[in-house]
Amino acid sequence: MKPASFAHHAPLTLEEALALLARHGEEARVLAGGQSLVPTMAFRMARPAVLVDINRIAALDHVTVEGSVLRIGALARHARFETPAVAGPLGALLARVAHHIAHPPLRLRGTFCGSLAHADPASEWCATALALEARMVLARADGLREVAAEDWFQGVFSTAMAPGEMLREVVLPLPAPAWRGGFAEFARRAGDFALAMAVVGLRLEGGVVRGARIALGGIGGQPVLAREAMALLESQPPSPALLEEAAATAARHCDPQEDLHAPAEYRRELVAVMVKRALRQAVSA
Incomplete structure (x- = not known):
């Protein structure tokens, strides 16, 4: 057509x-x-x-560190993140995620902000933004406003953006030195939409988890936080048994959808595996 x-x-x-x-x-x-x-x-x-x-607006094509945040402009392409866009574990996590997005030709053209504006439930950047506590900077003719990632997603392909607005940039806080990230997803073929994914951020101090974020994507109408699993990890040493229990908790409390691609219980099993892999990745980073 x-x-x-x-x-x-x-x-x-x-x-x-x-x-x-x-x-x-x-x-x-x-x-x-x-x-x-x-x-x-x-x-x-x-x-x-x-x-x-907006492709001729050069001011929107940026990925820059400014103080304690990373600012990602509306024209920053997926491929920009295939090599670390910022030093440290945040850049490493973004690079890991970027390599799972679609195929190389699409990564050369598609944009980080465009993915968040589209809000596909299986988008890697959407789950990543939620895990990393991103802030969306919306611009309109009469000024700017910011929306936290937890308030951004409103359902399938639906966001907090209003008519007359555009997503000018996404702001990611730069994590503390003790922060570690992990990412895992399952798709039937490389480049396909994921049936389940997990994005993890852990702050490890003195051998103990002092902060945990686990976002799940690809399982429902929008990315969600695995809050019960996050609470379980808090103030505990990240032993293999604890990571296993946290993964099982995330799977038990999630609400996966059933569609022509996978039954709900299969997605639930995938959540347990993806969360465990992402947690292990973060702990060993």
Whole structure:
């Protein structure tokens, strides 16, 4: 099929882009990488009357450390993270995640922020943003606002972004030196959508877990935190038995969906395995 007709605008500044979004409201969509939007338009599942193409706005193409945070602009491509974008365990975790996203040609075009704006339940960056306590910086013609990752996801392909807004950048806090990350996912073939994934962040001090984040993706309508497993790890030495118990706890308390790709109980078993692998990865990092 072919997309329905639309008007295409390619502004040179963020201000121009925001003015277009304000003018056209719900009829407008932002085009960055287009790896999700363009196929849905081709199948006419999405029919925006106006595309605001931001690819000429150079100010949006950045991945920079600023004080205690990493700022990721709206045009930062997935491939930008295949080698560490920042020193330390955060850069290593982002690189590990990036290599699991789709296939190399798509990673060269698709964007970090675009993935979060699209909010596919099986998106690696969505689960990662939740685990890392990301903040979404939304821009509109009359100013900026920030939304925490835990408030960003509103359901399948649904976010807290309002008409007239665009996701200008994502802000990730730089972790403490004692922080370690882990990632694991299962897909039937390399590049396929994951049936289950786990993103883990642990702060280890004196041989004890002093902070834990576990995000699950690919199992339901949006990424979720495995809060019971996180609480179980807190203030405990990360022994193999504890990691096993935490993984089982995450699986027991999650609510996986059943669809044509996998039954719910199979996904639950995958959660246990993925969480255990990600935890072991974090502890041994």
